[in-house]
Amino acid sequence: MSGKPPKLSAPPEGYADWLAELKTRIHTAQQRAALAVNRELVLLYWQIGRDILTRQAEQGWGAKVIERLSQDLRAAFPQMQGFSPRNLKYMRAFAEAWPDEPFVQGVLAQLPWYHQLALLDKLPGPETRRWYAAKAIEHNWSRNVLVMQIETRLLERSGKAVTNFPATLPKPQSDLARESLKDPYRFDFLGLTDEAQERAIEGALTRHVTEFLLELGAGFAFVGRQVLLDVGGDEFFIDLLFYQLKLRCYVVVELKAGKFKPEHLGQLGFYLTAVDRQLKSEHDNPTIGLLLCKSKNKIVAEYALGDKSQPMGVAEFKLLESLPAELQTSLPSIEQIERELAGSGADEEGDEE
Numbered sequence: 001m002s003g004k005p006p007k008l009s010a011p012p013e014g015y016a017d018w019l020a021e022l023k024t025r026i027h028t029a030q031q032r033a034a035l036a037v038n039r040e041l042v043l044l045y046w047q048i049g050r051d052i053l054t055r056q057a058e059q060g061w062g063a064k065v066i067e068r069l070s071q072d073l074r075a076a077f078p079q080m081q082g083f084s085p086r087n088l089k090y091m092r093a094f095a096e097a098w099p100d101e102p103f104v105q106g107v108l109a110q111l112p113w114y115h116q117l118a119l120l121d122k123l124p125g126p127e128t129r130r131w132y133a134a135k136a137i138e139h140n141w142s143r144n145v146l147v148m149q150i151e152t153r154l155l156e157r158s159g160k161a162v163t164n165f166p167a168t169l170p171k172p173q174s175d176l177a178r179e180s181l182k183d184p185y186r187f188d189f190l191g192l193t194d195e196a197q198e199r200a201i202e203g204a205l206t207r208h209v210t211e212f213l214l215e216l217g218a219g220f221a222f223v224g225r226q227v228l229l230d231v232g233g234d235e236f237f238i239d240l241l242f243y244q245l246k247l248r249c250y251v252v253v254e255l256k257a258g259k260f261k262p263e264h265l266g267q268l269g270f271y272l273t274a275v276d277r278q279l280k281s282e283h284d285n286p287t288i289g290l291l292l293c294k295s296k297n298k299i300v301a302e303y304a305l306g307d308k309s310q311p312m313g314v315a316e317f318k319l320l321e322s323l324p325a326e327l328q329t330s331l332p333s334i335e336q337i338e339r340e341l342a343g344s345g346a347d348e349e350g351d352e353e
Contacts, residue, residue, distance in 0.1 A: 042108065043109055045091045046098070070084055090116075090120065097129070118143055157185075162183070162296070162315070163312065164311065165311050181313045182217070183316060202239055224240075238271050250279060253289075254267065259296065259297075287310075287311075290315065
């Protein structure tokens with residue numbers, strides 16, 4: 001037999017649409033199956049952890065029972081990974097951290113086990129863990145993104161920009177807009193130091209637009225850099241322009257490499273007016289302005305925003321933290337660390353010593 005595929009006749013009318021629909025249904029079924037498997041695995045791990053806790057508390061079993069249990073479970077299920085002593089200790093910690101089984105089954109089981117370990121290792125208490133778990137589910141974060149958001153303290157920064165949204169936007173849009181901004185914004189992924197000027201930062205942000213959008217948060221779509229506005233024959237250029245899908249509005253971002261000054265808002269307000277008149281459609285909400293500066297006096301920013309009728313916010317941005325040159329060159333990158341871990345012989349569950 002030859003390796004050539006059989007000669008097929010031309011597909012009948014409507015076949016392509018049917019095939020596309022089948023592919024979608026198969027892909028959806030695969031996703032549902034994977035989620036169902038994950039839910040069962042997470043719940044199983046929680047139940048094992050709960051049993052260990054109960055027996056240690058009620059029957060006085062010591063820590064050594066985990067070593068024995070690991071050996072016996074590995075012997076009984078040699079094809080399964082995840083029964084190392086280290087992972088069994090994680091199961092115990094998981095059950096101790098989340099005693100509410102309905103919450104584990106209904107919410108946490110939507111996240112893979114790797115995510116659960118990140119929540120346990122990186123966060124101190126249930127409230128912050130619940131917040132990050134909910135965000136990871138809402139935005140479908142990978143484990144690496146979840147860890148990055150925890151390490152850059154997303155919870156503490158969310159909704160912290162100085163804004164006039166309560167006075168300039170109706171509810172609930174004002175609340176959504178406030179939550180969509182943070183302070184400070186972390187731009188350390190650019191590799192730029194504090195000496196960088198506005199155009200260098202702006203250019204680096206557009207070269208790293210994927211990371212920039214991740215830092216801005218869910219719902220931001222990049223429209224352009226140095227967007228031209230022709231007003232009465234004069235040309236003006238917006239530093240960065242975005243569209244916020246959840247808020248259904250344009251967002252003008254202006255960068256200032258120095259300290260915030262009240263006059264910066266005059267320029268920003270001019271750009272908001274121009275975008276509203278030239279780009280905004282009848283279905284869009286009023287354009288929002290975000291002024292990103294290297295530093296600000298919060299009280300000065302609040303005063304400056306107090307008499308503005310257009311929705312604006314002021315926040316700081318942080319570039320690369322100052323490090324000695326020898327450390328900057330010797331610190332491993334995330335990619336290098338991941339390669340080392342991948343080659344260390346750890347199993348898929350990441351549970352080997």
